[in-house]
Amino acid sequence: MSGPGWLLRVLGGLPKPTKRPSPDDEPPRPLSRDRVGDYLLSRGYRFVVDDDGDLTGTWDGSRFWFLLLGEQNEILQVRGRWHRSLPLEQRAAVGLAVNDWNRERIWPKAYVREEEGVLALYSEVSSDFEPGATDLQLAQLVACGLGTGVQMFTALDGLLPRDDTPPADLPDN
Structure with a gap:
């Protein structure tokens, strides 16, 4: 029988490949705030611990948090808040942009929230590391x-206009 290796395996002509241990293999370990902080420090990232005990810092001007969630802190979430706030009147445009992003990409999850009379845009990537x-x-x-x-x-x-940018339907003076 000849043909691609995967086809031969599917049809029973080749044995399944065996996984060889890699020197990079390591057992999973539980998550902790200290472990996440140690990783961030190893990369040279600057961060602080906020009043809630969460790790937070800024990247390209936007605030990011590294949150441990779940009953045993087994879920790690990287949550970002865009440095810009948008007026409530832009809710429809922001909603369309966020929906387009979420439809076309896996990461990050994007959403918008109303906070203190303005719109705040967030990103989130989470993973459950229950086994470590x-x-x-x-x-x-x-x-x-x-x-x-x-x-x-x-x-x-x-994509989203700044507060000082006139809406597209008004002529410039």
Whole structure:
């Protein structure tokens, strides 16, 4: 029988490949605020612990939090809040932009909330690490949360008008 290796395996012509242990394999360990903080420090990131005990810092001007959620702090969430606030009148435009983002991409989850009379835009990437996380898994989630959050805020910055920008239907003076 000839053909691609995967086809031969499916049809029973080749044995399944065996997983060889890698020197990078490590057992998962429980998450903790200290462990997340140690990782951030190892990357040279600056952050503080806020009044709620959460790790937080700014990336490209936007605030990000590293939250441990769940009954045993097994869920790590990287949550970002865009540095801009938008007027309530832009709710429809913001909703369309956020829906487009969520429809076309897996990460981050995007949503908008009303806070103190303005709209605030958030990004979230979460993962459940109930059995624990390896250092590589922790690094991947933090990189994904920060990278895609900053990417989303940058993309929406070009789409959503600033407060000092006149609406498109009014002529410039």
